[in-house]
Amino acid sequence: MIIDLKKFVGEERGYWTELEGILDSLDNDPEQDMALAEVKRFHYLYQRASTDLARIMTFSSEPETRKYLESLVGRAYGEIHEAREKPHRFTPIHWFFHTFPSAFRRHIRAFCLSLAIMVVGCLFGGGAVTFDPEARDHLMPFSHLKIDPSERVRQEESVEMDQLKGSKTSFSSVLMTHNTKVSILAMALGMTWGIGTVILLFGNGVMLGSVAFDYVLAGETEFLLGWLLPHGAIEIPAILLAGQAGLVLAGALIGWGESTPLSVRLRAVSRDLVTLIFGVAIMLVWAGLVEAFFSQYHEPVLPYELKIGFGVVEMIALTLFLGKSGKTKADKKGEVSTAPGLRSQFQAQTEGFSS
Amino acid sequence: MTQAKANTLTIHTPEGVAFSFQLSGPIIRFLAWQIDLFAIAVISISVMTLLRLISIFSVDLAWAVTGIAFFVISIGYGIAMEWYWRGQTIGKRLFHLRVMDAQALRLQFSQIVIRNLLRFIDSLPIFYLVGGLACLITRHAQRLGDLASNTVVVWTPPIPEPHLDQLLKDKYNSFHDFPRLEARLRQRTSPQEAGVALQALLRRDKLDPQARVDLFEDIASHFRALVEFPQEAVHGISDEQYVRNIVDVLYRSST
Numbered sequence: 117m118i119i120d121l122k123k124f125v126g127e128e129r130g131y132w133t134e135l136e137g138i139l140d141s142l143d144n145d146p147e148q149d150m151a152l153a154e155v156k157r158f159h160y161l162y163q164r165a166s167t168d169l170a171r172i173m174t175f176s177s178e179p180e181t182r183k184y185l186e187s188l189v190g191r192a193y194g195e196i197h198e199a200r201e202k203p204h205r206f207t208p209i210h211w212f213f214h215t216f217p218s219a220f221r222r223h224i225r226a227f228c229l230s231l232a233i234m235v236v237g238c239l240f241g242g243g244a245v246t247f248d249p250e251a252r253d254h255l256m257p258f259s260h261l262k263i264d265p266s267e268r269v270r271q272e273e274s275v276e277m278d279q280l281k282g283s284k285t286s287f288s289s290v291l292m293t294h295n296t297k298v299s300i301l302a303m304a305l306g307m308t309w310g311i312g313t314v315i316l317l318f319g320n321g322v323m324l325g326s327v328a329f330d331y332v333l334a335g336e337t338e339f340l341l342g343w344l345l346p347h348g349a350i351e352i353p354a355i356l357l358a359g360q361a362g363l364v365l366a367g368a369l370i371g372w373g374e375s376t377p378l379s380v381r382l383r384a385v386s387r388d389l390v391t392l393i394f395g396v397a398i399m400l401v402w403a404g405l406v407e408a409f410f411s412q413y414h415e416p417v418l419p420y421e422l423k424i425g426f427g428v429v430e431m432i433a434l435t436l437f438l439g440k441s442g443k444t445k446a447d448k449k450g451e452v453s454t455a456p457g458l459r460s461q462f463q464a465q466t467e468g469f470s471s
Numbered sequence: 472m473t474q475a476k477a478n479t480l481t482i483h484t485p486e487g488v489a490f491s492f493q494l495s496g497p498i499i500r501f502l503a504w505q506i507d508l509f510a511i512a513v514i515s516i517s518v519m520t521l522l523r524l525i526s527i528f529s530v531d532l533a534w535a536v537t538g539i540a541f542f543v544i545s546i547g548y549g550i551a552m553e554w555y556w557r558g559q560t561i562g563k564r565l566f567h568l569r570v571m572d573a574q575a576l577r578l579q580f581s582q583i584v585i586r587n588l589l590r591f592i593d594s595l596p597i598f599y600l601v602g603g604l605a606c607l608i609t610r611h612a613q614r615l616g617d618l619a620s621n622t623v624v625v626w627t628p629p630i631p632e633p634h635l636d637q638l639l640k641d642k643y644n645s646f647h648d649f650p651r652l653e654a655r656l657r658q659r660t661s662p663q664e665a666g667v668a669l670q671a672l673l674r675r676d677k678l679d680p681q682a683r684v685d686l687f688e689d690i691a692s693h694f695r696a697l698v699e700f701p702q703e704a705v706h707g708i709s710d711e712q713y714v715r716n717i718v719d720v721l722y723r724s725s726t
Contacts, residue, residue, distance in 0.1 A: 166486040194577040289535035293542040390581040
């Protein structure tokens, strides 16, 4: 019970201002390390402000003070009870060579599932054009693919003028943005319990399979590889990674065999989802540049051996990158490292201090 | 620990303190997004106009850069603004909305990115129909992006301070002669009860005479039951004046 409100506010205001100062300082520099004494003081001030709020809650005459204290306690609560790793200063090189491939490896089963769905789609598309030639016209994604593969190869190899002259850069930007949108959609559709992601992956597999089988059956395998591998070696895995992200999201949503609440499961994967989708975007920038500046040129301008060799090198490099880059000893042992939040930091430091 | 109560998110801290946030509904959020769409359009047109200068060197490059710029602005606007303004965009600021973590913890960058990327499905098929329906049926009025990122959008309207000096004037308040009873009144009155008394005074001119008399009689008898002032303090004052004295004690005396 507060008898003298003026006195109460006067006595406590100093503590509130001190707490506000610490919170402002944490806001301005989230990376700052607090000494044990500072953490203890912060915790004390938070508890004191909480008590003050509880006392003033029943008091009608200080709505402004109550609002101020609610905001102060709310901010401090977020800092004290936050158990997730604090954001580090973003270092692009470390993120690209360590964080991104590590996130990929953590969810390798989702990637395998994503790959399996696309392979099934490919086989379905391939089977359709093999056993039902009428299906070909419906399955080919672009009009220029509807002509006979051998006729197209003849046309492409006899072209004397650079058809993309003066538009290669804008063409590559269209490819980048379109494929990135599709990838974001593949991830976002994870919220349909993964059904949308599966359909999108399967549909892309059907298109890819129908085109590939069509050219292989027409005896144009070399052209096909020379045309698709340089950009496809990165673009197709990028779509698979986006599908992986969608399936990870779906997995967290469904929570097979997990007893943790939905919010905890989603919280646990959110950072990896963002890492994967940013990684996918970078891969698609590269794929877009290669497709516009390299893939569209065929023999006699560029020998197929060179194009296929380039694609194979890309594929090996990507496999090594995703499989090995940033691997630590803990990763090899299958351990998961967790970084402490303020409360666990406080507890750890206190325990260390007392022992 | 969180609990849902109508359109309110209440956070109970382990320290035994509870504080609440008013959740925002889909309509006001849609209106805020319309403002943001306008902002995106203005930013995009401004940036693209500048980038067109690249066409002096290469038309192809100018088209490519403007295409990518539009893509980045349309996707990055929400992410950048909510990160920089701690859960707010221009539209959200205008409508006093704020994105916050569903457990009132620190809003993380990954949460902001996910909730903005999932606009792709929330906006389907048109006019955010999926997101709007999700808002209506979920416990905390969350669209799919909010569910995936563990965020909520709260409404934090500014509470205007009433002009108490004009309302109460500088009339003599007989209750001030009994400071102990005044302190007890402040302690026993809940914020809601105080709000009712204040609102009754603020809106008195809008009430019919009889309704006004009845209302102030009810409010005065309620406060009389909370704290009983001696006869010399209440002698000869009307119910409305009684309520004025109460509001004066609750809102003005302690400041």
